[in-house]
Amino acid sequence: MSDFDLxxxxxxxxxxxxxxxxxxxxxxxxxxxxxxxxxxKRVHTAIMSAVALVVVAVPVGVYAASDHxxxxxxxxxxxxxxxxxxxxxxxxxxxxxxxxxxxxxQQELSNATLSLPSWSDGNGCPSGTVKLRNGQFGGxxxxxxxxxxxxxVDLDRDGSADAVAIFICHGGDPGxxxxxxxxxxxxxxxxxxxxxxxxxxxxxxxxxxxxxxVQLQVSDLAxxxxxxxxxxxxxxRTYEWDGxxxxxxxxxTSFTVAVPALTVTLSDLTFEAPVNGKRTGTMTxxxxxxxxxxxxxxxxxxxxxxxxxxxxxxxxxVADLPFSGQCAVQPxxxxxxxxxxxxxxxxxxxxxxxxxxxxxxxxxNLVQIRVGDQKLATQPPLGKVxxx
Amino acid sequence: xxxxxxxxxxxxxxxxxxSAVRGPTTGPADxxxxxxxxxxxxxxxxxxxxxxxxxxxxxxxxAFTRAVARWDKLARYDDPATWxxxxxxxxxxxRWRRQxxxxxxxxRQREQHAPGPNPDRVALTAALAxxxxxxxxxxxLYYIAQLxxxxxxxxxxxxxxxxxxWLHRARTQVAAHLTDPREGN
Numbered sequence: 001m002s003d004f005d006l007x008x009x010x011x012x013x014x015x016x017x018x019x020x021x022x023x024x025x026x027x028x029x030x031x032x033x034x035x036x037x038x039x040x041k042r043v044h045t046a047i048m049s050a051v052a053l054v055v056v057a058v059p060v061g062v063y064a065a066s067d068h069x070x071x072x073x074x075x076x077x078x079x080x081x082x083x084x085x086x087x088x089x090x091x092x093x094x095x096x097x098x099x100x101x102x103x104x105x106q107q108e109l110s111n112a113t114l115s116l117p118s119w120s121d122g123n124g125c126p127s128g129t130v131k132l133r134n135g136q137f138g139g140x141x142x143x144x145x146x147x148x149x150x151x152x153v154d155l156d157r158d159g160s161a162d163a164v165a166i167f168i169c170h171g172g173d174p175g176x177x178x179x180x181x182x183x184x185x186x187x188x189x190x191x192x193x194x195x196x197x198x199x200x201x202x203x204x205x206x207x208x209x210x211x212x213x214v215q216l217q218v219s220d221l222a223x224x225x226x227x228x229x230x231x232x233x234x235x236x237r238t239y240e241w242d243g244x245x246x247x248x249x250x251x252x253t254s255f256t257v258a259v260p261a262l263t264v265t266l267s268d269l270t271f272e273a274p275v276n277g278k279r280t281g282t283m284t285x286x287x288x289x290x291x292x293x294x295x296x297x298x299x300x301x302x303x304x305x306x307x308x309x310x311x312x313x314x315x316x317x318v319a320d321l322p323f324s325g326q327c328a329v330q331p332x333x334x335x336x337x338x339x340x341x342x343x344x345x346x347x348x349x350x351x352x353x354x355x356x357x358x359x360x361x362x363x364x365n366l367v368q369i370r371v372g373d374q375k376l377a378t379q380p381p382l383g384k385v386x387x388x
Numbered sequence: 389x390x391x392x393x394x395x396x397x398x399x400x401x402x403x404x405x406x407s408a409v410r411g412p413t414t415g416p417a418d419x420x421x422x423x424x425x426x427x428x429x430x431x432x433x434x435x436x437x438x439x440x441x442x443x444x445x446x447x448x449x450x451a452f453t454r455a456v457a458r459w460d461k462l463a464r465y466d467d468p469a470t471w472x473x474x475x476x477x478x479x480x481x482x483r484w485r486r487q488x489x490x491x492x493x494x495x496r497q498r499e500q501h502a503p504g505p506n507p508d509r510v511a512l513t514a515a516l517a518x519x520x521x522x523x524x525x526x527x528x529l530y531y532i533a534q535l536x537x538x539x540x541x542x543x544x545x546x547x548x549x550x551x552x553x554w555l556h557r558a559r560t561q562v563a564a565h566l567t568d569p570r571e572g573n
Contacts, residue, residue, distance in 0.1 A: 001563065001567070006559060006563050009563055009566055009567065010531065010559060010562065010563060010566075013511055013512040013515070013562070013566055014512060014531045014532060016511070016512065017432075017436065017511075017512040017513065017532075018432060018532070021431075021432055021435060021441070022428060022432065024441060025427075025428050025431045025432070025441070025445065026445060027427055027428065028427075028445060028449045029423075030419060030420045030423035030424070030452065030456070032449070033419075033423065033449060033452040033453040033455075033456050034419075034456050036453045037453050037454075037456045037457040139460065143461070144458075144460065144461065170458065170461065357520055
């Protein structure tokens, strides 16, 4: 076929496609898009409010439980009030009692005027004095920002609950995130203790650790459409306040790790000839320990969209996504080799084209080797899809 | 060897107006205007890629929903349509769609499939379905979205030569499928 004929053929097919498909398109409507966005915002706000209510309820519940032993509320610090009910208004307490330093809650932070440290990568993100309304701040001339989550923790070990909050600034895609610690001043106001961490792509969660520490769940990828999923490395890292700043005291300090003793190779993904219209494919991951000590915590994270993986059966890393998983590898003794063989069925025609195609051209496929909660700094290259 | 031409090539001539498919390069003033100008054109692109009109409409609607949620920011962009197109494509090629596909896959096990539509009507999408995703996307962006090779290279973060190679292979395979008498039945 000449170039001219080829061009005419393709132009005709595209024209035909456009003309025949356009009349069938059902325009859902911009109003529906607005309504959906508004609904999601309301649901998100409701969820965040529910979380705040739980945080508020905890101190009351703790007190109520301790009251049943008739020993009165626990006195955890000299500044704590001995008034019988933490939820009562200050005016109800005896005038001679010291002021109560109530825990800082997410609900309180969500509608407070705060002093925020600078972000890791400015980008116009709001810092300094910011006023939050329902957790939102910024907007207009500066990027819209919001408080994502907060947790109570006694960082300075003075017996009163401080708080660590996660903020996001939508100054880019993905947005910038920052964890900031706050402290209750004697006059009841909220003071900024300091920045815990920023500059990590995602700070997904926060919780109190042991002995005045705070733990943050961080990850190495983010995106507005949530596409970063399977290959995302998530870690809990522990931070401690030393009186002047925060230091990491536990957890991994990097998302990647170099393990020179571990050599990993991937075979091609080879599909056999069709049987009853379906091809069965296999791909082997080989891990060789060339070192002198056992490697006990290796795993293979995969996302393979060429077909449906039928074996091995591994932990899911993304809910409701059968194309992906994390397979723990048995401990690999020094000098030993371990293999993980994937078997899959091409039941959706994804590998219908005969011949050989680089795996990365057939979809968003991933094979990632991890040791502990870190991924290998050098990952093995993907092979090809071979159809027999 | 079949050369892949640059912009304005006669093989991309189409009776569908360019604005309906790709839209202007400057942003409309409001969200409703953006939606009206680009919804159908984007569905044409995504449908050609996923070969499922209902899913394509859902994906494009989702992209516009995300756009209106941050319209204060997007309205300041020179070309918010580009943002929406990229989100729609990201959804089509990424986790969100695969999650839905995975769920639908399970549901399909129980479905009774009705006879397919007229083969002539789906000739192009049937041909595109035989391409690997990368080649299919390149074909759609070039022939239906009417992006230039340079624009595709920028969007995909690859060299222009790579895009030309993709398009060469895609054209050849699509043409072979369209002319193969065993296909389309």
